[in-house]
Amino acid sequence: MEDLLDMLEKVNQLSLTDEEKAVAAGYFAATEKDFATFSAVDTDGVEPMVHVMPLENVLREDVSSQPFTREDLQKGAPEAEDGYWEVPRLIE
Amino acid sequence: MEYEVVIGLEVHCELATNSKIFCACSAKYGAEANEHVCPACCGMPGMLPIVNKRVVDLGMTAGMMLNCHINRKTTFDKKNYYYPDLPAAYQTTQLFAPICVNGRVDIETSKGKKSVRIKQIHMEEDAGKLVHDDWRDLTMVDYNRTSVPLVEIVSQPDLSSAEEVVAYLERLRSLLRFAKVSDCRWEQGSMRCDVNLSVREKGSDKLGVRTEMKNMNSLAAITRAIEYETARHIDAIVNKTEELVQETRRWDDEKGKSFAMRTKETAGDYRYFPDPNVMPVVIDDTWYNRIKDSLPEFPEVKKARYMDELGLGDFDATSLVESRAFCDVFEAAYAECGLAKDAANWILKDCANLLNRNQMTADMLSIDGRALGKLIRLVADEKVGRANAKFILAEIFAGATDPEKIAVEKGFIVSNDTSLIEKVVVDIVAADPKSVADYKGGKEKAFMALFGKCMRELKGNCNPQVLRELLLKEIDKA
Numbered sequence: 272m273e274d275l276l277d278m279l280e281k282v283n284q285l286s287l288t289d290e291e292k293a294v295a296a297g298y299f300a301a302t303e304k305d306f307a308t309f310s311a312v313d314t315d316g317v318e319p320m321v322h323v324m325p326l327e328n329v330l331r332e333d334v335s336s337q338p339f340t341r342e343d344l345q346k347g348a349p350e351a352e353d354g355y356w357e358v359p360r361l362i363e
Numbered sequence: 364m365e366y367e368v369v370i371g372l373e374v375h376c377e378l379a380t381n382s383k384i385f386c387a388c389s390a391k392y393g394a395e396a397n398e399h400v401c402p403a404c405c406g407m408p409g410m411l412p413i414v415n416k417r418v419v420d421l422g423m424t425a426g427m428m429l430n431c432h433i434n435r436k437t438t439f440d441k442k443n444y445y446y447p448d449l450p451a452a453y454q455t456t457q458l459f460a461p462i463c464v465n466g467r468v469d470i471e472t473s474k475g476k477k478s479v480r481i482k483q484i485h486m487e488e489d490a491g492k493l494v495h496d497d498w499r500d501l502t503m504v505d506y507n508r509t510s511v512p513l514v515e516i517v518s519q520p521d522l523s524s525a526e527e528v529v530a531y532l533e534r535l536r537s538l539l540r541f542a543k544v545s546d547c548r549w550e551q552g553s554m555r556c557d558v559n560l561s562v563r564e565k566g567s568d569k570l571g572v573r574t575e576m577k578n579m580n581s582l583a584a585i586t587r588a589i590e591y592e593t594a595r596h597i598d599a600i601v602n603k604t605e606e607l608v609q610e611t612r613r614w615d616d617e618k619g620k621s622f623a624m625r626t627k628e629t630a631g632d633y634r635y636f637p638d639p640n641v642m643p644v645v646i647d648d649t650w651y652n653r654i655k656d657s658l659p660e661f662p663e664v665k666k667a668r669y670m671d672e673l674g675l676g677d678f679d680a681t682s683l684v685e686s687r688a689f690c691d692v693f694e695a696a697y698a699e700c701g702l703a704k705d706a707a708n709w710i711l712k713d714c715a716n717l718l719n720r721n722q723m724t725a726d727m728l729s730i731d732g733r734a735l736g737k738l739i740r741l742v743a744d745e746k747v748g749r750a751n752a753k754f755i756l757a758e759i760f761a762g763a764t765d766p767e768k769i770a771v772e773k774g775f776i777v778s779n780d781t782s783l784i785e786k787v788v789v790d791i792v793a794a795d796p797k798s799v800a801d802y803k804g805g806k807e808k809a810f811m812a813l814f815g816k817c818m819r820e821l822k823g824n825c826n827p828q829v830l831r832e833l834l835l836k837e838i839d840k841a
């Protein structure tokens with residue numbers, strides 16, 4: 272559990288306090304228990320469900336349109352200039 | 364001890380669609396920064412992706428060209444990671460049921476023929492572009508490329524030299540361009556390649572430590588990188604110069620070296636899971652067969668047919684099948700005029716010249732092939748002179764479809780009225796006794812001068828053979 276939480280903290284770019292970690296550990300323990308219950312069920316011969324909604328082929332035709340301007344989209348940006356969003360420099 | 368290199372490739376190709384994979388933004392290359400963006404491809408919360416049907420068409424087409432099995436039920440998954448070029452902090456891709464699996468690409472090198480197995484082809488969205496500004500010490504983000512549709516073609520580790528890799532990539536590029544899946548332009552990033560490489564003792568069935576070089580974008584750089592990495596691996600194994608670790612490395616083509624990057628997150632760290640916002644795509648027989656029926660002949664099949672059935676030479680046939688656009692125009696022109704060699708010449712010389720002059724590539728030839736065929740017929744029937752035909756070709760290149768109409772309007776139709784030619788010949792000969800005397804004195808050039816004057820006077824609209832005979836006769840009389 273400790274390892275899992277460390278990994279998730281790292282990949283989600285979070286930094287959790289010990290208290291927050293304890294709360295999260297509780298959630299994950301409950302979830303693990305649920306999965307243990309599922310795993311005990313005999314699913315031989317059951318086709319895997321790929322989606323909870325009984326919908327398929329929600330598709331669109333390949334037609335392009337541009338109803339938004341970049342000015343609209345960049346209104347909420349903390350930093351934007353010359354049409355670009357700007358973020359702190361990334362080191363390669 | 365002998366060593367061998369084992370290489371697998373992941374090739375990304377941007378698909379030739381009008382719009383992006385999950386939103387209606389334009390997928391065209393070359394716009395101003397962030398001109399092709401909307402709340403969906405900018406990763407704004409609450410936006411729902413809707414799959415572009417054409418992307419599935421092209422994904423299937425790619426798979427069929429590479430002898431793959433097509434998954435009739437295909438689904439999308441989320442791959443999660445944080446980076447500013449990925450505004451939603453996940454990439455929608457395919458892991459559990461990709462569109463194509465288990466394919467094959469046949470290649471030929473100096474060592475002979477070989478089949479390279481394709482593990483899978485999946486559809487996914489591209490990431491944005493980052494521009495690092497050293498001066499202001501920040502990074503600028505352009506989301507035009509975000510959500511542009513890609514296929515990623517994953518090979519098995521079946522390749523064992525740079526030469527084989529180049530042959531494989533050229534074959535892929537040829538097939539995908541032929542089927543109009545992608546324009547596969549390395550220089551524009553619409554074709555990119557990740558190289559996975561390891562070295563082992565020759566004959567061993569155990570793979571060595573694998574390193575990956577991402578986002579390679581030219582055949583020359585790929586060749587150099589493979590040669591460098593192979594030598595580095597062998598040196599590490601034989602001379603213990605370093606301990607090889609599984610990692611992603613950056614290839615610096617200027618320095619001719621690869622450099623370790625920060626350790627790659629393992630697959631588990633991407634926390635792939637089915638994307639609940641994208642419904643499964645089910646391909647029924649009608650859809651499957653529509654794509655199957657739309658596949659082009661393979662380039663080598665076309666080439667053989669051009670040579671065996673249409674009588675073209677190796678050079679012409681090879682040059683035509685370099686480009687699907689050339690083939691399409693050629694076949695339409697041939698169907699109209701029935702003159703294969705002429706059609707090939709007009710495309711490979713005259714059309715190629717026009718493309719060149721307009722800084723366009725062969726694949727950008729989009730003229731009406733039937734119009735070209737009609738023009739070739741007019742020239743073959745000696746109704747339009749060759750110089751004037753070139754003028755008409757330029758009009759066809761600009762979109763015209765009726766060469767005969769242009770010929771009539773411009774007065775290009777060759778006159779069969781020999782009395783008009785005779786009149787011109789008589790006038791020219793009478794007006795230039797010096798050239799006549801020179802010719803009679805043995806100067807061949809003087810004849811060409813007279814001939815040229817007559818041609819100009821007739822605006823090119825006469826049968827050169829007829830003019831020649833009448834002119835010689837008139838000179839004799841003079």
Ligand SMILES: [Zn+2]
Binds near residue numbers: 386510
């Ligand atoms: Zn968009």
